[in-house]
Amino acid sequence: EAQVTQNPRYLITVTGKKLTVTCSQNMNHEYMSWYRQDPGLGLRQIYYSMNVEVTDKGDVPEGYKVSRKEKRNFPLILESPSPNQTSLYFCASSFMGQGSYEQFFGPGTRLTVL
Amino acid sequence: GNSVTQMEGPVTLSEEAFLTINCTYTATGYPSLFWYVQYPGEGLQLLLKATKADDKGSNKGFEATYRKETTSFHLEKGSVQVSDSAVYFCALSNNRGSTLGRLYFGRGTQLTVWP
Numbered sequence: 479e480a481q482v483t484q485n486p487r488y489l490i491t492v493t494g495k496k497l498t499v500t501c502s503q504n505m506n507h508e509y510m511s512w513y514r515q516d517p518g519l520g521l522r523q524i525y526y527s528m529n530v531e532v533t534d535k536g537d538v539p540e541g542y543k544v545s546r547k548e549k550r551n552f553p554l555i556l557e558s559p560s561p562n563q564t565s566l567y568f569c570a571s572s573f574m575g576q577g578s579y580e581q582f583f584g585p586g587t588r589l590t591v592l
Numbered sequence: 593g594n595s596v597t598q599m600e601g602p603v604t605l606s607e608e609a610f611l612t613i614n615c616t617y618t619a620t621g622y623p624s625l626f627w628y629v630q631y632p633g634e635g636l637q638l639l640l641k642a643t644k645a646d647d648k649g650s651n652k653g654f655e656a657t658y659r660k661e662t663t664s665f666h667l668e669k670g671s672v673q674v675s676d677s678a679v680y681f682c683a684l685s686n687n688r689g690s691t692l693g694r695l696y697f698g699r700g701t702q703l704t705v706w707p
Contacts, residue, residue, distance in 0.1 A: 482635075508693075509693040511694075511695075518699065519699065520681065520697050520698060520699035520700050521636075521681070521697045521700075523694065523695075526693070526694065528692070528693060568635055568636065570636075570695075572693060574692070574693055579624065579685040579687055579692075579693050579695070580624075580626060580638050580641055580685075581638075581695050582638075583628075583635040583636040583637070584635055585634060585635045586634070586635050
């Protein structure tokens with residue numbers, strides 16, 4: 479089944495404790511992206527990657543890191559989480575060939591930073 | 593630049609009522625337009641899309657027509673059901689240069705349908 483998976487689905491942590499949220503897709507998509515969703519703000523892009531070893535900042539990259547060492551994986555790293563990073567996070571991927579670039583989303587990771 | 597504006601929610605309707613959620617966009621060139629739906633506790637799913645002017649996307653009784661002259665992509669459904677209760681996002685992709693592959697989202701509209 480074609481899908482984007484994220485782990486963990488729920489995470490409660492404390493300020494300053496490094497964490498990684500994993501994202502994996504099995505569709506051989508070139509493009510991958512991380513979003514955060516906050517009430518009243520919709521989805522905001524954190525980082526994106528157009529292919530292996532190619533990453534770039536989105537609209538709200540501060541406090542986050544990413545890497546793209548393999549095509550299927552795109553982990554999101556919070557080196558020193560803070561309470562303002564409490565949010566719902568989504569990973570997404572899409573094919574970069576000719577077309578409409580519709581994105582496929584993971585189920586989300588709800589992060590709480592105390 | 594690229595942006596999407598959709599009507600503020602929440603929208604509350606009775607079952608079998610007619611639904612319209614307005615969406616307008618700003619973009620250069622010829623973007624592709626999408627409606628995504630997010631059911632409670634789930635990720636976003638593509639509901640429908642249109643890739644060129646005058647295209648009509650449709651799925652599960654929902655429709656939206658790509659209107660270049662009014663830069664709009666309004667979502668409609670003739671008779672909503674309780675199971676349509678969700679958050680709906682309008683989005684565009686503008687496949688040129690540095691924005692290649694990126695999706696621009698509206699803020700979402702919460703729809704609640706009562707029996």
